[in-house]
Amino acid sequence: MDASTLFLYVIAVSAVMITPGPSMLLALSNGASNGMRVASFGMAGAALSDLILIGAVGCGLGALLQASEQLFSLVKWMGAAYLLYLAWVLWRAPTHPLSEAGTQSAATGRAAFRRALFVGLSNPKGLLFFSAFLPQFIQPSEPLALQYVILAVTSALIDCVMMSIYAIGGRHAMRKFSSRVMQWINRSCAGMLGMLALGLTLYRRHESH
Numbered sequence: 001m002d003a004s005t006l007f008l009y010v011i012a013v014s015a016v017m018i019t020p021g022p023s024m025l026l027a028l029s030n031g032a033s034n035g036m037r038v039a040s041f042g043m044a045g046a047a048l049s050d051l052i053l054i055g056a057v058g059c060g061l062g063a064l065l066q067a068s069e070q071l072f073s074l075v076k077w078m079g080a081a082y083l084l085y086l087a088w089v090l091w092r093a094p095t096h097p098l099s100e101a102g103t104q105s106a107a108t109g110r111a112a113f114r115r116a117l118f119v120g121l122s123n124p125k126g127l128l129f130f131s132a133f134l135p136q137f138i139q140p141s142e143p144l145a146l147q148y149v150i151l152a153v154t155s156a157l158i159d160c161v162m163m164s165i166y167a168i169g170g171r172h173a174m175r176k177f178s179s180r181v182m183q184w185i186n187r188s189c190a191g192m193l194g195m196l197a198l199g200l201t202l203y204r205r206h207e208s209h
Contacts, residue, residue: 009137017162022119024166025189031167039167041109042116047156049120054152057130083197091190
């Protein structure tokens, strides 16, 4: 893979990932409510989901999801249900002073990791997106496996950078705003997750083309 192709991929995937999807909203909420340590666990989970999804595309699972209506529907409804669950959790979550955020237990970090990982893996739009998007940057004359590895690692790193921006924004907001305002931020994230869940239920496979 030449440098110009990789550069174009970085620009394109950055433009897609900066939009406030479920992973970004979780990073914002984690940064605001639990601090950067917990947010970093969530980033790791989301990055791992990118690696797994691109690996699945390389193995042909994206095409399988595109072909199977039953499998697509199963993954779609599981993903929507989980987004609604996370919206409910964020809506009810208490806000803590920033000084308490650093004292969150490792169990909270593991929970953030699991949530971000499952959000990434249970969203069929991610797999379908990579299935349609990645082949445009794959050069058939070069080793395919190595190219998929490069694109997977690049995607995960870009995702971490974008989530860090959201998480740091949430952390600074926690420093400046009252607990009541932070509760409003959490509930705004919950509302957007709920809308994303609704949008996912209406998503159709042909929309990925």
